[in-house]
Amino acid sequence: MNRPIIALDFPDRQGVADFLNHFSDEKLYVKVGMELFYQEGPEIVTWLKALGHDIFLDLKLHDIPNTVESAMRGIAKLGVAMTNVHAAGGQLMMEGAMRGLVAGTAEGQRRPQLIAVTQLTSTSEAAMQHDQLIAVGLAESVSHYAQLTQASGLDGVVCSALEVSDIKKVTANAFVCLTPGIRPSGSQVGDQKRVVTPADAYQIGSDYIVVGRPITQSETPATAYKKILTEWNGDY
Ligand SMILES: O=C(O)c1cc(=O)[nH]c(=O)n1[C@@H]1O[C@H](COP(=O)(O)O)[C@@H](O)[C@H]1O
Numbered sequence: 001m002n003r004p005i006i007a008l009d010f011p012d013r014q015g016v017a018d019f020l021n022h023f024s025d026e027k028l029y030v031k032v033g034m035e036l037f038y039q040e041g042p043e044i045v046t047w048l049k050a051l052g053h054d055i056f057l058d059l060k061l062h063d064i065p066n067t068v069e070s071a072m073r074g075i076a077k078l079g080v081a082m083t084n085v086h087a088a089g090g091q092l093m094m095e096g097a098m099r100g101l102v103a104g105t106a107e108g109q110r111r112p113q114l115i116a117v118t119q120l121t122s123t124s125e126a127a128m129q130h131d132q133l134i135a136v137g138l139a140e141s142v143s144h145y146a147q148l149t150q151a152s153g154l155d156g157v158v159c160s161a162l163e164v165s166d167i168k169k170v171t172a173n174a175f176v177c178l179t180p181g182i183r184p185s186g187s188q189v190g191d192q193k194r195v196v197t198p199a200d201a202y203q204i205g206s207d208y209i210v211v212g213r214p215i216t217q218s219e220t221p222a223t224a225y226k227k228i229l230t231e232w233n234g235d236y
Contacts, residue, residue, distance in 0.1 A: 001229065001233050002208075002232060002233055003028065003029040003229065004029070004182070004198065004209045004210070004211045004215075004225070004228050004229060004232050005029045005030065005031050005056050005178075005208055005209065005210045005211070006028055006029070006030050006031065006210075006211060006212070006215055006216070006225065007030075007031045007033060007058075007180070007210055007211065007212030007213075007216070008030050008031060008032055008033070008036055008048075008216070009033055009035050009036065009212050009213075009216060010035070010036055010216070011035060011036070011039060012036070012039050012040060013036075013040050013044060013047065016036065016044070016048075019216060019221060020051070022220075022221045022222045023221075023222055023225075027052045027053060027054070028053045028054070029053070029054045029055075029056070029081070030048060030053050030054070030055055030056070031055070031056040031057075031058050031210055031212075032044055032045060032048065032055055032056070032057050032058065032080075033058040033059075034058070034059060034060075037057070037059060042078055045057065045078045045079075045080060046078075049079060054081045055080040055081055055082075056080065056081060056082040056083070056084075056178075056210075057075060057078065057080040057082070057083045057084075057112075058083070058084055059075070059083065059084070060084055060085065060086055060117055061084070061085040061086070061089070061097065062085060062086035062088065062089045062093075063089065063093070064093070065089075065090075065092045065093045065095070065096035066096065068085060068089065068093050068096050068097045068100065069096035069097060069099050069100035070100060071100065072096075072097045072098075072099075072100030072101045072104060072114075073100040073101070073103050073104035074104060075100075075101070075104065075112070076100070076101045076102075076103070076104025076105045076106075076111070076112065077104055077106070079109065079112075080112050081112060081113065082112055082113040082114075082115065082178075083101070083112050083113075083114060083115075084114070084115050084116060084117060084158060085097045085114070085116050085117070085154075086116065086117045087116035087117060087118055087145040087146075087148060087149050087157065088117075088145070090148075091148055091151060091152045094116060094148075094149060094152035094153075094154055095152050095153060097114060097154075098114055098152070098153050098154060101114055113155040113156070113176070114154045114155055115149075115154060115155055115156040115157055115158055115176065115178055116145065116149040116152075116154055116156075116157050116158065117157070117158040118141070118142040118145035118146060118149075118157050118158065118159045118163070119138060119141055119142050119145070119159070121159075121160045121179075121180050121181030121192050121193065121194045121195070122181075122191050122192055122193055123138075123193060123194075124138075124193040124194075125137060125138035127193075128141060138163075138194075139162075139163055139166055142157075142159050142160075142163040142166070142167065143163070143166050143167060143170055145157065146159070146163075146167040146170065146171055146175070147170055147171065150171050150172065150175055155174075155175070155176055156175050156176030156177060156178060156207065157175075157176075157177060157178070158178050158179070158180065159177055159178075159179060160179055160180075160181045160194035160195075160196065161177075161179040161181070161182070161196035161200065161201040161204050161206045161209075162194050162196060162204075163177075163194075164177045164179065164201075164204050164205055164206050165204060165205070168205060176207040176208065177205075177206055177207050177208075178206070178207060178208040178209075178210060179196065179201055179206040179208070179209050179210070180192075180209075180210035180211075180212075181193075181194050181195045181196065182195070182196060182197070182198055182201060182209045182210065182211045182214070182228075183195040183196070183197060183214060184197055184198060184214055184224075184227065184228060184231070185197050187214045188213070190213060197231070198211070198228045198231035198232045198236075199231045199232075199236040201232065202231065202232050202233070202234050202236075209228075209232055211228055214228065215228065
């Protein structure tokens with residue numbers, strides 16, 4: 001079964017522990033993002049790993065190449081499965097990120113997958129054009145970032161499932177598309193703008209989906225997770 005990645009957007013470790021209590025011994029693929037990491041630090045990763053979960057460390061690095069390279073050297077030591085940067089940091093920054101990750105990965109250990117955010121799923125085309133003064137359409141901007149990311153030697157991108165088909169046309173087979181902005185039909189969209197259901201993401205060909213609030217804010221998180229897991233594996 002392909003597991004949806006659960007965004008553990010909680011303010012502290014206790015919030016995560018309470019949430020995980022709903023799941024007995026199931027081994028999950030979880031995402032640790034800024035909210036949790038800035039409060040709990042790298043130890044939250046060590047703790048979740050010890051519980052047997054796989055981790056996507058979502059810190060979206062975006063800085064000068066040297067700083068990102070050095071930071072990635074440290075992130076590699078945490079033994080996460082995946083981490084990310086912003087493609088807007090540019091090719092030199094992304095190349096630096098990969099260099100740091102390779103250098104920091106101990107012998108015999110697996111290098112974390114490295115992916116780059118194209119346009120956030122909370123960004124609409126109008127907002128992108130207004131805020132970032134980008135004159136092309138959103139799909140073109142996302143495709144451009146995907147090609148730049150591939151040219152920089154990264155493993156894939158973060159995008160909306162709405163852009164996956166276009167990206168797959170201009171990138172290699174192994175290049176991955178990880179898609180947040182997932183909303184089961186009828187669920188609240190919140191601040192997301194480019195949303196897709198788990199079933200549609202499966203049909204479109206996303207490689208990974210990231211789901212937060214539809215699971216974490218549910219009254220019955222395990223049931224919500226199971227339903228999304230089923231849809232995401234083509235059963236709907
Ligand atoms: O890099 C990410 O994970 C990310 C990129 C993006 O473009 N959009 C996006 O929503 N995310 C993350 O994916 C999660 C989505 O959470 P929900 O909107 O609650 O499902 C959040 O933790 C976001 O930080």
